[in-house]
Amino acid sequence: MLAPDDFKTLLATPEPPELGPGPRAGVQPLAALRRALDGSFAGRPLVHAAVLLWHDHFEAAHEICQDVETPEGSWVHGILHRREPDYGNARYWFRRVGRHEAFPELARRVGQIIQARAGDQPALARLVVGGSWDALAFVEVCEQAMFRRDARQIFMLREIQAAEFSVLLEHLSGTAWPASA
Numbered sequence: 022m023l024a025p026d027d028f029k030t031l032l033a034t035p036e037p038p039e040l041g042p043g044p045r046a047g048v049q050p051l052a053a054l055r056r057a058l059d060g061s062f063a064g065r066p067l068v069h070a071a072v073l074l075w076h077d078h079f080e081a082a083h084e085i086c087q088d089v090e091t092p093e094g095s096w097v098h099g100i101l102h103r104r105e106p107d108y109g110n111a112r113y114w115f116r117r118v119g120r121h122e123a124f125p126e127l128a129r130r131v132g133q134i135i136q137a138r139a140g141d142q143p144a145l146a147r148l149v150v151g152g153s154w155d156a157l158a159f160v161e162v163c164e165q166a167m168f169r170r171d172a173r174q175i176f177m178l179r180e181i182q183a184a185e186f187s188v189l190l191e192h193l194s195g196t197a198w199p200a201s202a
Contacts, residue, residue: 031057031072032190037183040163040175042104043077051078068193070097075186079105092118096189099156100182108164115156123192128154130184138177145177159185 031054035047054076055069062068070085079101086097099114128149135145144165147158159181166174 032075032186034076037179038075038077038104038186040104040167040178040182041106042079045077048076048078051076051081054078062194065193067091067093067097068190071100071186071190071193074101074104092121093189093193096121096156099160100185100189103160103163106164106167108160111160112157115160118156120153123188124154124156125152126191127185127188128152130188131181134177134181134184144174145181148181 031049033049034045036045039045051073054072058069058072066085067089070082070089073085074082074097082097082101086094086101088094089097095114095117099111099118102108102114103111105111129152131154132149132152135149144162148155148162159178162174163178163182165171166178
């Protein structure tokens with residue numbers, strides 16, 4: 022299993038993923054990622070899909086997650102379609118996730134991000150209500166921010182999305198690493 026520093030290397034990009042499809046500068050090539058993942062995460066296809074999606078390799082990530090009919094597979098699939106952007110399809114996949122056991126940790130981290138910027142983005146308070154992460158509200162807020170081209174909100178939503186990736190990958194791999202990865 023990879024150590025936290027190995028994960029940090031796998032997810033090393035100058036910026037977190039865009040809310041949209043990208044591409045962005047600084048992502049690792051698909052072949053290099055596959056080589057790195059094959060050794061440590063053979064048999065963990067959703068770890069592969071999530072890392073590939075972090076690096077904007079949508080088709081490769083989609084090929085993997087579309088065949089995994091679990092809440093985690095739906096979660097990766099939902100992120101993919103949210104970033105595509107196909108918001109209706111993203112909502113479909115997040116409905117299939119339901120109340121995921123990793124959502125309380127995601128709610129905690131997102132709550133910290135929102136609290137650190139209290140007053141900055143009051144619309145984001147609905148993402149975490151009563152300690153619960155609302156994935157469907159996140160899809161809606163991303164859609165609205167992208168439609169309005171609200172750069173300030175998009176920046177913060179990308180930070181929240183990075184926290185989402187971290188929590189998801191921690192859950193999938195059983196490995197914890199710094200949230201800034």
